[in-house]
Amino acid sequence: MLQVQRLCKEINGRPILSDINFVIEDGGSLAIVGESGSGKSTLAQLIMALKQPTSGQVLFNERSLPRKGIKSYKEWYSDIQIVFQNTASTLNPAMSLYRCLEEPLINFTNLKRRERRDKILEYLNKVGLHRDLLKHRPGKLSGGQYQRACLAKALIISPKLLICDEIVASLDIVLQQQMIELLMSIQKERGLSLLFITHDLSLVPGLCADILVMKDGKKVEQFNTSALHNEEERDIYTITLLKSTESLETTWKQYATHDNKSTG
Numbered sequence: 001m002l003q004v005q006r007l008c009k010e011i012n013g014r015p016i017l018s019d020i021n022f023v024i025e026d027g028g029s030l031a032i033v034g035e036s037g038s039g040k041s042t043l044a045q046l047i048m049a050l051k052q053p054t055s056g057q058v059l060f061n062e063r064s065l066p067r068k069g070i071k072s073y074k075e076w077y078s079d080i081q082i083v084f085q086n087t088a089s090t091l092n093p094a095m096s097l098y099r100c101l102e103e104p105l106i107n108f109t110n111l112k113r114r115e116r117r118d119k120i121l122e123y124l125n126k127v128g129l130h131r132d133l134l135k136h137r138p139g140k141l142s143g144g145q146y147q148r149a150c151l152a153k154a155l156i157i158s159p160k161l162l163i164c165d166e167i168v169a170s171l172d173i174v175l176q177q178q179m180i181e182l183l184m185s186i187q188k189e190r191g192l193s194l195l196f197i198t199h200d201l202s203l204v205p206g207l208c209a210d211i212l213v214m215k216d217g218k219k220v221e222q223f224n225t226s227a228l229h230n231e232e233e234r235d236i237y238t239i240t241l242l243k244s245t246e247s248l249e250t251t252w253k254q255y256a257t258h259d260n261k262s263t264g
């Protein structure tokens with residue numbers, strides 16, 4: 001279980017996150033939603049121990065954030081893995097995809113070479129990539145293939161919690177849907193806990209049980225995803241976010257219809 005308690009982060013005296021609290025139970029799923037600059041990535045970096053909180057704490061199965069010593073970091077990352085928004089640095093451009101996927105197995109498991117190979121093939125298959133890609137460098141992969149490879153790299157050591165930070169933001173709408181479906185099936189199959197960070201509320205239903213809305217580093221509200229469209233209960237900010245997503249969808253649909261007519 002992940003527990004985030006009274007978490008605050010200041011950078012150069014400026015509050016970036018203020019009093020953030022939430023829990024993700026084993027196998028649970030929470031979406032953190034907010035516009036750009038609301039502090040979502042900072043929150044992910046704090047949970048990944050890439051930044052230290054100014055105050056408050058993060059606990060995973062009662063263990064607190066690692067502060068020093070390779071062993072404590074290794075234990076933390078065995079349990080919690082992240083796929084970043086900016087993935088260009090996730091896969092070493094000088095290595096083949098095979099080596100990129102083998103690296104976490106070497107660092108986090110005692111698997112023998114043969115077993116590592118089987119695991120790589122298993123996870124490649126799970127994320128829907130062809131084994132022919134293994135000999136290529138990551139730069140040869142398309143955007144969608146690259147994101148799937150990052151997902152395989154994060155999942156290959158069987159973490160208990162996966163953090164996804166805007167992982168579909170740069171993909172087109174078809175690839176976005178495919179990634180969401182992939183995450184849903186992996187989550188179901190593995191009982192994985194999920195923290196899904198996005199600015200796009202429309203991606204959340206079906207994927208996450210709960211939604212936490214953030215604005216300017218503060219929690220606006222948290223609710224069950226089934227209550228997303230209950231406008232009487234929702235905060236005005238959540239409704240604004242929702243409406244902006246819907247109006248964008250309408251614009252895209254109108255654009256697509258117009259485009260089809262003019263080209264067809």
Ligand SMILES: Nc1ncnc2c1ncn2[C@@H]1O[C@H](COP(=O)(O)OP(=O)(O)OP(=O)(O)O)[C@@H](O)[C@H]1O
Pocket residue numbers: 011016034035036037038039040041042043166199
């Ligand atoms: N190292 C830093 N120094 C100064 N300000 C920072 C630093 N890191 C983050 N911030 C500021 O903290 C705020 C929150 O940034 P953060 O990246 O966490 O937001 P976000 O919700 O993830 O937005 P986006 O989706 O655009 O990345 C922003 O105003 C950002 O400029």
